[in-house]
Amino acid sequence: MQLYNKLSAQERAHLIDKAGKDRLTISFYQYYKIENPHILRDHLFIEWNKLNVLGRTYISNEGINAQISVPSENLEALKNQLDSVSFLKECRLNIAIEQDNKSFLKLTVKVRDKIVADGLNDETFDVTNKGVHLDAENFNKLLADPNTICVDMRNHYESEIGYFENAITPDVDTFRDSLDIIEAQLKEHKEDKNLLMYCTGGIRCEKASAYYKHKGFKNVFQLEGGIIEYTRQVKNKGLENKFIGKNFVFDHRMSERISDDIVANCHQCGEPCDTHVNCANEACHLLFIQCEKCAEKMDACCSTACQDIIKLPIEVQKELRKGIPNSNKIFKKGRSEVLTYKK
Structure with missing residues (x-):
């Protein structure tokens, strides 16, 4: 029974080229109490290997966080496979805005203590008491409200190349670093302001919104599906795009262009650049x-x-x-x- 990769990244890239089939880059997550994550890990690796799924997935007692790619022709089979897992039935899949057949070159499914390293003790607060989820249209409305403080829950190298208009972008290296910093910066506005959060695909905001409600913030909102789903809704519904620049992604593509604006600079010469x-x-x-x-x-x-x-x-x-x-x-x-x- 194969439960590990047998091919190198170079060999996999060659096979992808040889197959000549388009692949879709997808991400999804689900918080759920998993009693034995090792059993689910092995099950997913076996089933996904059959579907030629590649990518990086973390499973823990608190849920699953997946960034994968799959041949377009196997998308429905993947959906059916996920639906066969009770807590993943009809789970929202964030399909990448820009596709690259080589976004991932191996399949990795790992059991971790956390699906996102947040440094929090989940036993000290109700992780299910989350903020209000907003679609792109309502996110834009709340973003325009002068009583709203919008916060980027991503790291400095992510927000450096793209962000929402007027958002606070903490200069942090990790998600866990941002939690206490943001609370300290906004402590005077726990009751009188709307706290509006966003991240790449939504997973960081899921935990952060519950944490900030536990910390006394009264009006907590989050962008459902993150920047990826926001961009899709903006395009499909003809909404005004409030995101400036690129969205950083954690695969070989490294980013997706959302607007034509270049908001960063080359770190070596200072010229406008966001690569x-x-x-x-x-x-x-x-x-x-x-x-x-x-x-x-x-x-x-x-x-x-x-x-x-x-x-x-x-x-x-x-x-x-x-x-x-x-x-x-x-x-x-x-x-x-x-x-x-x-x-």
Whole structure:
């Protein structure tokens, strides 16, 4: 019984090209008390492997958080498979605005303590007492209300390339960092303002809205389906788009363009740019914004030091990588002393 990937990313990419079939990038989540997440993990891996599903999924006792891709021809089969799991029946699927057949190159289904790392003790508050869910039309209405404070629940490298008009965009590295910071900033408005939140697909707001209601905020609202579903409704219903720039996504595409505005800048030269890349030096892998000119000049690296390293033989690079504590650069995305024009 296969419960792990047997193909490398390169082999999978070759098979995708050879198949010549369009794939859909999809995300979904569901908070639900799962007694034995390991059983569900194995079940989903087996069933999804049959449907040629790829992607990254986390399962815990509190629910499931999935970002996957599936061949378009298997979409209905995937829906039927999800419907066969009681708490996933008719679960909303967020289909990506921009598609890329290689958004994911392997299938990973992991059991985690949390489906989103929030640092919260769920036993201390009612996680089901969530904020009011708003569709795109009502979100726009509340956003225009002068009595509303709109907060971006994403991280700094996400909001740097795109955000809603007049939204507060906390300069944080992680979701857990933002929770207490936002509460402290808005503590004077727990009763007299509307707290309107949004994130990529809605999952962070689900937990945050319950947490802020527990903390005494009286009027808590969240964008249902996040930026992804908002964009789809805006297009389908002909609504005014209030999102400026790109939506950061956690797959090989890295972003979806929502509006033509470029609100960020190249971290190396300062020119307008909103293209995220990872440093070509695998020992660094720093996420940052780089324009085409700098990519050519710097060989797709974040610094001259990394540029020197990638010119070495691969075996030498591998030796240099051994024992190097590079996790800080990888997880402190977009933060490095070499990024001269990082805002």
